[in-house]
Amino acid sequence: GENVEQHPSTLSVQEGDSAVIKCTYSDSASNYFPWYKQELGKRPQLIIDIRSNVGEKKDQRIAVTLNKTAKHFSLHITETQPEDSAVYFCAAFSNDYKLSFGAGTTVTVRA
Amino acid sequence: NAGVTQTPKFQVLKTGQSMTLQCAQDMNHEYMSWYRQDPGMGLRLIHYSVGAGITDQGEVPNGYNVSRSTTEDFPLRLLSAAPSQTSVYFCASSYSDRASEKLFFGSGTQLSVL
Numbered sequence: 615g616e617n618v619e620q621h622p623s624t625l626s627v628q629e630g631d632s633a634v635i636k637c638t639y640s641d642s643a644s645n646y647f648p649w650y651k652q653e654l655g656k657r658p659q660l661i662i663d664i665r666s667n668v669g670e671k672k673d674q675r676i677a678v679t680l681n682k683t684a685k686h687f688s689l690h691i692t693e694t695q696p697e698d699s700a701v702y703f704c705a706a707f708s709n710d711y712k713l714s715f716g717a718g719t720t721v722t723v724r725a
Numbered sequence: 726n727a728g729v730t731q732t733p734k735f736q737v738l739k740t741g742q743s744m745t746l747q748c749a750q751d752m753n754h755e756y757m758s759w760y761r762q763d764p765g766m767g768l769r770l771i772h773y774s775v776g777a778g779i780t781d782q783g784e785v786p787n788g789y790n791v792s793r794s795t796t797e798d799f800p801l802r803l804l805s806a807a808p809s810q811t812s813v814y815f816c817a818s819s820y821s822d823r824a825s826e827k828l829f830f831g832s833g834t835q836l837s838v839l
Contacts, residue, residue: 615784623765646825657815657830658768703767707825711775712783715760715767 616641620716633691635719637704646707653700694723731831738806746801748816756819757799761812806838
């Protein structure tokens with residue numbers, strides 16, 4: 615099955631700075647890579663996703679990049695704000711109907 | 726639309742007890758799944774279903790049963806609760822028959838097994 619590793623486990627940034635979270639996956643057949651944000655005590659919610667036929671995708675202050683050769687993908691958050699503080703999960707989907715998640719990154723934005 | 730509804734929100738069980746976590750969605754989604762969330766381990770797939778009458782195992786299925794008699798409902802049964810099953814449980818659904826589209830999560834069930 616798919617194995618997703620996520621780094622770092624915790625990330626503290628100054629408000630206005632950028633945050634980068636990196637994930638690697640093991641199954642070269644994986645073709646869909648979403649990112650979920652979970653605020654404290656809330657449910658995970660999709661913030662951005664990318665498919666294997668695309669190298670980069672942006673949505674306002676967030677962007678995701680995918681390197682299929684190296685089997686890694688990253689989330690970039692620019693101009694961080696206090697409301698960006700949350701746990702972020704990467705995930706990878708392969709053709710066995712399963713979405714495998716990374717262990718999560720706790721992001722803290724310092725005012 | 727209510728989205729994905731999970732009940733109960735909190736539950737305390739004694740070791741050996743059984744119970745059912747309920748999950749219902751009103752979006753006519755084909756794909757439904759159950760995850761458990763433990764500190765430092767992310768979300769791990771327990772069971773999933775790609776349509777009514779079809780279920781399959783995820784990463785951590787031991788100790789859990791599921792069934793899918795209707796498109797709307799996907800209950801998770803704990804057969805004989807163990808302390809290792811203390812966790813937060815999330816139900817999630819997707820409109821396609823697979824998880825390669827946006828997952829809609831329920832609000833979660835916090836389960837403690839004593």
